[in-house]
Amino acid sequence: MQGLLLKDLYMMVKYGRIYLFMSIVFCVVSFMNxxxxxxxxxxxxxxGMLPVNLLGYDERSKWLQYCETLPYTxxxxxxxxxxxxxxxxxxxLLVMGAAHAIRMGIDGIFYPGExxxxxxxxxxxxxxxxxxxxxxxxxxxxxxxxxxxxxxxGVVSGGSVTMANILSTKTEAATNLVSVLPVLxxxxxxxxxxxxxxxxxxYRRREL
Amino acid sequence: xxxxxxxxxxxxxSGFHLDNLNLTLPCGCIxxxxxxxxxxxxxxxxxxxxxxxxxxxxxxxxxxxxxxxIHLLKEDIGVVMDExxxxxxxxxxxxxxxxxxxxxxxxxxxxxxxxxxxxLPHKKPFKDFSRGMKMKLSIAIAMSHHARLLxxxxxxxxxxxxxxxxxxxxxxxxxxxENHAILMSSHIVSDLEKLCDYVAFLHRGKLILCxxxxxxxxxxxxxxxxxxxxxxxxxxxxxxxxxxxxGVEAIVLREHIPNTFKISPISIEELFVFMVKEAx
Numbered sequence: 001m002q003g004l005l006l007k008d009l010y011m012m013v014k015y016g017r018i019y020l021f022m023s024i025v026f027c028v029v030s031f032m033n034x035x036x037x038x039x040x041x042x043x044x045x046x047x048g049m050l051p052v053n054l055l056g057y058d059e060r061s062k063w064l065q066y067c068e069t070l071p072y073t074x075x076x077x078x079x080x081x082x083x084x085x086x087x088x089x090x091x092x093l094l095v096m097g098a099a100h101a102i103r104m105g106i107d108g109i110f111y112p113g114e115x116x117x118x119x120x121x122x123x124x125x126x127x128x129x130x131x132x133x134x135x136x137x138x139x140x141x142x143x144x145x146x147x148x149x150x151x152x153x154g155v156v157s158g159g160s161v162t163m164a165n166i167l168s169t170k171t172e173a174a175t176n177l178v179s180v181l182p183v184l185x186x187x188x189x190x191x192x193x194x195x196x197x198x199x200x201x202x203y204r205r206r207e208l
Numbered sequence: 209x210x211x212x213x214x215x216x217x218x219x220x221x222s223g224f225h226l227d228n229l230n231l232t233l234p235c236g237c238i239x240x241x242x243x244x245x246x247x248x249x250x251x252x253x254x255x256x257x258x259x260x261x262x263x264x265x266x267x268x269x270x271x272x273x274x275x276x277x278i279h280l281l282k283e284d285i286g287v288v289m290d291e292x293x294x295x296x297x298x299x300x301x302x303x304x305x306x307x308x309x310x311x312x313x314x315x316x317x318x319x320x321x322x323x324x325x326x327x328l329p330h331k332k333p334f335k336d337f338s339r340g341m342k343m344k345l346s347i348a349i350a351m352s353h354h355a356r357l358l359x360x361x362x363x364x365x366x367x368x369x370x371x372x373x374x375x376x377x378x379x380x381x382x383x384x385x386e387n388h389a390i391l392m393s394s395h396i397v398s399d400l401e402k403l404c405d406y407v408a409f410l411h412r413g414k415l416i417l418c419x420x421x422x423x424x425x426x427x428x429x430x431x432x433x434x435x436x437x438x439x440x441x442x443x444x445x446x447x448x449x450x451x452x453x454x455g456v457e458a459i460v461l462r463e464h465i466p467n468t469f470k471i472s473p474i475s476i477e478e479l480f481v482f483m484v485k486e487a488x
Contacts, residue, residue, distance in 0.1 A: 002310075003309035007295065007298070010306075061294065062293040063295050065289065065291075065293055066292065071311065207260055207261060208259060
């Protein structure tokens, strides 16, 4: 599977420059505005969409058909996309989180427990977002699977509203977030694993 | 040992039916798959790679059913499809690095040698390659991991005559190893005629002939004569006639033609066209 990951990495470097640029912009803005978590969340959400974009390029170049002639299983082809998406989200969250933490530290409002809980929550929400769209893409192809974006946007919006409610007061936030975090992590990881499994099942049945 | 055995293979999808295909390709041989557009050549190659769901039949590669661990079997198969399928932004060097992590027996030196032989740029993105260059890169990949079987779908399409000749020679060298074999489809029947030990004619999903090339060429011939002379021949000897301004041209079975007649050699292309018309 290393070959597939390497290929996606090359493509990410080529086609993902806009993500990098936006991440830098968001990183700077987030540094200036540490109260706004959306600025940390949005680049992470964007990176969660990277596998979908890569899949779109693969379809256009007929790589999916060519890949069938190489010694890979369909499960490996799906897994490569999930892993590349996960790595991208983790990497961007690490960078954004570091910038955010530094600014909070300067302002004297950095609380490690609360901060880690927030980061984990954002990662989980972001993972859920990409998890919802990918099985559709693997089943129907990227063109038809775009419908999944609409569903995903609805779910993510709902999730964001819930998060906003949880974080409505600062003192409540630390308590509430810490208490719901294990559940959120469990749900997020569960949805991510289920999505991964479903994508493999769908993709195995798809004729290319 | 047979490199490939296909038994009663069939598949149906909208407007197409591959009908109980039977083929055997022994190791050390090259088989040419000839057919018009939509005859089922690419479908056959895809079924060999288990890329499509079949209705029935079996495909065996080096004695192993292709539904069992096909991804491991693909280590032994080099494939060139009519469309290369390489992502547009990748360069030949990047493709080489990807393949190094894909095939266990990837041969970096051989790949570099083939890139140089085909005069392919190492750093140019694939999207800037011409059709011929794309095909050459596909061939270089297929031949750089010590495959035992090459499945080639129109591999000489888009190549200029000089490179085509080079590539054909390369395929010929490949089968000097008696453990190697090639199944190759092409519209350019002259390439297949030059290269193949066996030819298989596909027409609308049906195998209308699969025979050793030399046996075919020695069994059939062309007679140029007058209509009166043609009348002297046994009916079973004449397969097809065409009236021309200079007389009659007939495809004949050599064994039934008297020695007094001069028989010209027939080309595989002429034979294929004749058989397809018969099948219609």
